[in-house]
Amino acid sequence: MNKRVEQVLNDQIKKEASSSQFYLAMASWAENNGMNGTAKFMYSHSDEERFHMLKLVKFVNERGGKAEIPFIEQPPKEFRDLENVFELLLEHEIAVTQSINDLVDICLQEKDYTTHNFVQWYVSEQLEEEALARTVLDKLKLIGGDKGGMYMFDRDLENSTITVAAPN
Numbered sequence: 001m002n003k004r005v006e007q008v009l010n011d012q013i014k015k016e017a018s019s020s021q022f023y024l025a026m027a028s029w030a031e032n033n034g035m036n037g038t039a040k041f042m043y044s045h046s047d048e049e050r051f052h053m054l055k056l057v058k059f060v061n062e063r064g065g066k067a068e069i070p071f072i073e074q075p076p077k078e079f080r081d082l083e084n085v086f087e088l089l090l091e092h093e094i095a096v097t098q099s100i101n102d103l104v105d106i107c108l109q110e111k112d113y114t115t116h117n118f119v120q121w122y123v124s125e126q127l128e129e130e131a132l133a134r135t136v137l138d139k140l141k142l143i144g145g146d147k148g149g150m151y152m153f154d155r156d157l158e159n160s161t162i163t164v165a166a167p168n
């Protein structure tokens with residue numbers, strides 16, 4: 001496998017693993033603050049990010065490279081409120097999209113069309129994840145500080161009115 005492509009794929013493995021830990025921290029925080037719907041949403045989002053990481057690990061190894069299992073920094077323990085959680089989520093997804101775009105660019109520079117084809121799945125996934133984070137954030141902004149609205153929002157998440165796309 002092309003060494004430069006292998007390196008950026010390994011960097012991406014770390015980013016997906018960090019996403020999984022980050023959303024797990026959000027899930028745990030939400031659960032401890034009585035927001036079970038948000039917790040359910042974030043636990044499932046965390047699992048999905050782990051799946052993204054595994055998909056990369058397997059791809060690198062199957063193509064003759066060496067996948068590195070990374071050290072992950074500890075995610076935050078506290079969040080200001082629900083809006084802050086989803087703002088951070090959107091910000092994080094925008095950064096991940098940027099790194100996927102850089103990955104696509106490097107595949108083209110190195111003429112690695114197989115990996116380029118493989119990462120297209122991540123390109124569409126990022127589109128969906130950013131759109132989902134924006135939708136949720138818009139809802140939260142509409143609700144403002146209204147406690148009843150917040151309760152309904154959390155219940156909607158619990159009943160999966162808004163869900164993270166299932167991995168395929």
Ligand code: OFO
Pocket residue numbers: 016019049052092093096125126129
């Ligand atoms: Fe892996 O899609 Fe979010 O980060």
